[in-house]
Amino acid sequence: MLGKEPKISNSVIRRLPIYLRLMQLLKVQGITTISSQDMGVRLDMNPAQIRKDLAYFGEFGRKGVGYEVEYLERKLRQILNLDRQINVALIGAGHLGIALSNYARFQSERISIAGLFDADPNKIGLTVGSLVVQNFSELTNMVQTKNIQMGIIAVPAIAAQDVCDSLISAGVKIILNFAPINLRVPKEVVLRNTDFTTELQSLAFYIDE
Amino acid sequence: MLGKEPKISNSVIRRLPIYLRLMQLLKVQGITTISSQDMGVRLDMNPAQIRKDLAYFGEFGRKGVGYEVEYLERKLRQILNLDRQINVALIGAGHLGIALSNYARFQSERISIAGLFDADPNKIGLTVGSLVVQNFSELTNMVQTKNIQMGIIAVPAIAAQDVCDSLISAGVKIILNFAPINLRVPKEVVLRNTDFTTELQSLAFYIDE
Numbered sequence: 001m002l003g004k005e006p007k008i009s010n011s012v013i014r015r016l017p018i019y020l021r022l023m024q025l026l027k028v029q030g031i032t033t034i035s036s037q038d039m040g041v042r043l044d045m046n047p048a049q050i051r052k053d054l055a056y057f058g059e060f061g062r063k064g065v066g067y068e069v070e071y072l073e074r075k076l077r078q079i080l081n082l083d084r085q086i087n088v089a090l091i092g093a094g095h096l097g098i099a100l101s102n103y104a105r106f107q108s109e110r111i112s113i114a115g116l117f118d119a120d121p122n123k124i125g126l127t128v129g130s131l132v133v134q135n136f137s138e139l140t141n142m143v144q145t146k147n148i149q150m151g152i153i154a155v156p157a158i159a160a161q162d163v164c165d166s167l168i169s170a171g172v173k174i175i176l177n178f179a180p181i182n183l184r185v186p187k188e189v190v191l192r193n194t195d196f197t198t199e200l201q202s203l204a205f206y207i208d209e
Numbered sequence: 210m211l212g213k214e215p216k217i218s219n220s221v222i223r224r225l226p227i228y229l230r231l232m233q234l235l236k237v238q239g240i241t242t243i244s245s246q247d248m249g250v251r252l253d254m255n256p257a258q259i260r261k262d263l264a265y266f267g268e269f270g271r272k273g274v275g276y277e278v279e280y281l282e283r284k285l286r287q288i289l290n291l292d293r294q295i296n297v298a299l300i301g302a303g304h305l306g307i308a309l310s311n312y313a314r315f316q317s318e319r320i321s322i323a324g325l326f327d328a329d330p331n332k333i334g335l336t337v338g339s340l341v342v343q344n345f346s347e348l349t350n351m352v353q354t355k356n357i358q359m360g361i362i363a364v365p366a367i368a369a370q371d372v373c374d375s376l377i378s379a380g381v382k383i384i385l386n387f388a389p390i391n392l393r394v395p396k397e398v399v400l401r402n403t404d405f406t407t408e409l410q411s412l413a414f415y416i417d418e
Contacts, residue, residue, distance in 0.1 A: 011220070013411050013414045013415075014407075014408075014411045016410075016411060016414065017406070017407040017410035017411050018407065020410070021407070079414065080410055080411070080413050080414050081413045081414060081416045082410060082413055086409075086413050086416065088409070094308065095304040095305070095307040095308035095311070096304070096305070096308035096312070098304040099303065099304035099305035099308055100405060102304070103305070103389070103405055103406075111406070111409050111410065111413065149416050150409070150412060150413070150416075152409075173415070173417075174412050174413075174415050174416065176408060176409065176412060180312070190412065190415040192408065192412060194403075194405075194408060196309060196312055196403075197226070197312075197320070198223075198226040198227065198230070199223075199385060199401065199403060200295075200297070200320050200359070200361075200385065201225075201226035201229070201289055201291060201320065202222050202223045202225060202226050202289070203359060203383050203385060203399065203401060204289050204290045204291055204295050204320065204359070204383075205222045205225065205288065205289050205290060206222075206382070206383050206399040207290045207295065207358050207359075207383065208382075
């Protein structure tokens with residue numbers, strides 16, 4: 001199972017899309033090979049870190065030449081499962097949910113919001129871009145018929161654990177949570193929290209007065 | 210200059226709010242001391258990593274006892290400059306901007322959205338929570354009169370570099386960018402990008418079929 005060993009930390013996995021994005025940019029610029037040194041300069045990262053991260057997944061570079069841009073792009077797509085269609089359920093059709101559904105639709109080719117759900121009768125049936133807000137009670141059904149593999153939680157904190165439990169019951173094992181609350185999930189579920197407060201708090205470190 | 214040495218990496222700084230949040234939780238639970246081992250279990254992190262991170266800023270722990278919760282909470286607040294009011298300008302009153310302004314207002318005591326700006330005449334003057342959307346041309350004036358130290362960019366990618374340049378001209382040196390574009394900033398400016406696509410792409414790694 002390529003790259004599924006538990007020793008590969010979250011931090012490594014989170015850097016892979018950054019490498020992928022750089023390869024895409026280089027391809028557009030007509031650059032065919034790049035050294036880890038040059039990657040380090042462009043990404044403001046340590047080249048040794050980049051080499052180490054990529055070495056978890058295979059020997060992609062050649063001494064004195066570096067990485068072949070097109071080959072590394074293809075490999076990174078494979079490692080990240082981005083060589084296939086990925087269907088996502090987005091729960092919560094408030095401002096955040098709408099922003100996310102617009103954002104994801106325009107940005108990523110293979111990750112598609114396959115369903116947008118809300119429990120509020122005033123929101124069910126509304127059109128958001130190419131999506132119609134569906135009743136949250138349809139979730140389990142949709143996860144199965146639309147082959148949904150990831151869930152995004154964009155509901156208020158008070159509703160988030162229930163939504164999370166429903167996603168897991170429906171068979172979703174990968175969850176991105178935007179609600180500012182610590183969710184409980186079984187071990188086999190991958191949960192990542194995006195917390196704007198933490199982001200702002202860590203940036204406050206750099207205030208210099 | 211406590212903790213301002215350049216050798217302290219972004220990654221360390223980004224973990225400090227996580228430690229702070231844990232201390233706040235422990236305080237509520239009536240727990241007065243905690244070992245790095247226990248912190249590691251609660252945060253799913255390596256205890257050695259936690260000790261190393263905190264040691265950058267002083268000797269907060271005691272052998273055999275661990276960290277005093279209230280003391281460490283106070284110290285973390287000081288290190289992160291969260292012992293004072295921090296004023297933020299939020300640019301973009303679309304769905305994302307509105308979601309962020311609601312989110313930040315309810316979550317964080319000392320970080321306050323002091324101004325919400327947009328260039329769209331149809332949005333200027335609208336009320337969002339306790340804020341009124343202001344004309345973007347007022348930015349420089351507001352940064353000075355309201356002592357704004359951070360900027361959040363929540364505009365479409367095409368407008369983001371102009372907004373970024375205006376923030377910097379106005380004197381803002383810390384910027385959190387939500388637009389899916391690489392912004393150019395001078396060296397003295399701290400720029401952090403939040404990219405939902407990258408987040409989703411890295412989660413796709415865990416799809417197992």
